[in-house]
Amino acid sequence: MHFQSGGGWIELICGSMFSGKTEELLRRVRRSEIARRRIQLFKPQVDIRYGREQVASHNGVSRGDAIILESAALLLDQLQSDTEVVAVDEVQFFDDAITTVCQELADRGKRVIAAGLDQDFRGEPFGPIPLLMSLAERVDKLHAICVRCGASATRTQRLIDGLPARYDDPVIFVGGSESYEARCRDCHDVPGRPLIPAPAPLLDYART
Numbered sequence: 001m002h003f004q005s006g007g008g009w010i011e012l013i014c015g016s017m018f019s020g021k022t023e024e025l026l027r028r029v030r031r032s033e034i035a036r037r038r039i040q041l042f043k044p045q046v047d048i049r050y051g052r053e054q055v056a057s058h059n060g061v062s063r064g065d066a067i068i069l070e071s072a073a074l075l076l077d078q079l080q081s082d083t084e085v086v087a088v089d090e091v092q093f094f095d096d097a098i099t100t101v102c103q104e105l106a107d108r109g110k111r112v113i114a115a116g117l118d119q120d121f122r123g124e125p126f127g128p129i130p131l132l133m134s135l136a137e138r139v140d141k142l143h144a145i146c147v148r149c150g151a152s153a154t155r156t157q158r159l160i161d162g163l164p165a166r167y168d169d170p171v172i173f174v175g176g177s178e179s180y181e182a183r184c185r186d187c188h189d190v191p192g193r194p195l196i197p198a199p200a201p202l203l204d205y206a207r208t
């Protein structure tokens, strides 16, 4: 796949939890390695599900050479001069600066493969993903299977003590047991969700 003679571009893999995003990211990384491309894998510091330096999918595919970054801007500091493919997992947890970094990498001729959640548990756009979707040369939106009805799942259901999390529940929840399920639009349940959602990122841009 080549989008320009210089060779750089951005691919975004997005979708709900359990949709296979990390598995697809790692599949593309493996194929690049077979093609003898030099690769670096990055992820934000917030995701410590499987230990600090491992990228793992829910089905057990993993690799242990991810570089953990406290902020998006640090990625360029960690970049090796001969790297040709830059993979970024859990990209939704980075600040908006990740879009500038991805653009810079693509402009330098790198292939950028980013994967992340496109919506938070409320069903609203997640962090820098809307920007990345518009800037990427290629976007793949993966679906999970709704655990309720078996339809294609596009949303992540958050449960606290087995009940749907409310719209205004804190993102970091202390106490109680928290879990997540893949669900379709119809089965996604967010008690207390306003008819008019919180201000969209677009409005912030209009003001600046």
Ligand SMILES: [Zn+2]
Pocket (backbone or CB within 6 Å): 146, 147, 148, 149, 150, 151, 183, 184, 185, 186, 187, 188
């Ligand atoms: Zn459903």
